[in-house]
Amino acid sequence: MSIEKMPRVRLAHLPTPLDEAPRLTAALGGPRILIKRDDLTGLAFGGNKTRKLEFLMADALRQNADVVFTAGAPQSNHCRQTAAAARKLGLRCVLVFTAGQHNEPQGNLLLDQLLKAEVVYTENDDTDAVMEELAEEERRKGHRPYVIPVGGSNGIGTLGYAGLVLELAQQLFERGLSVSRVYFSSGSGGTQGGLVLGARLYHASYRLIGVSPGRKADGVKANVARTANEGAAVLGLPVRFAPHEIEVNDRFTGPAYGISTPESHEAIRLFAETEGILLDPVYTAKAAAAMIHDIRGGAVGREETVLFIHTGGTPALFAYHAELAQ
């Protein structure tokens, strides 16, 4: 089946803008840089998860769900966008949070409260098991739960970023442009899984460089290959991906997920000061740091055109105010 025929609810403002970044190029003495503004997907401050949720929530509605479960860290952008999508569609939303950094009601957690998400904290790292237990309780009470895995990264969610490949092809075609590399943050794998699947389906030849916000590259590659394969299975397509075919850079993750680095802080300031574009401290700042490093180090030729996908996450800036304030 083609992606266009899959059940989908409209939650995102698409296509997202494709911005030029000439001042960033000048500051880096580098190539032409384009920024795909998926921070502007529009739902409750936007971000990449809204593309996945268009397919996941359509599946939830198809199953007549009345309550949606998902899980993450208290500053999860995925949880915030899921809570907003559920509200927009008239469903309850239960968020299962593992204890993490930045637990005060700021940033995404504040927005979750405003969206009246029901929050459950757990010390059990197996959040799938916790969600399943809570979903079973809901079933016993006569409700119809729908469980979305961490990051929305399963075969259905993955279709969101396969769709971006087509959207981008159209935008590049209209401007007579082509790009050689694409940089973006890659964690639970569904974003990159969708991109590699879409690139295979629509014959895109650019390098897809996922930058890890925390995990080692091997772990991210395994997630990406799994989600891409699950996405292909949902579409009934006989294509397969192996982890060694996936490109992931884990040299900018710093000490751990959610912990900023000097390079990520510099990336936030550089994007803000040159282009007026705000990155987030957890995901996009580290992805941008990897791109900046490659440009400065000469790995990217000046004649190339590079695309950065801004995957959102900006509400977390406010939860990180203590680290970012000057």
Ligand SMILES: Cc1ncc(COP(=O)(O)O)c(C=O)c1O
């Ligand atoms: C802002 C932002 N960028 C990138 C990602 C990574 O996306 P994925 O989990 O699909 O790899 C996330 C995931 O939570 C995110 O919130």
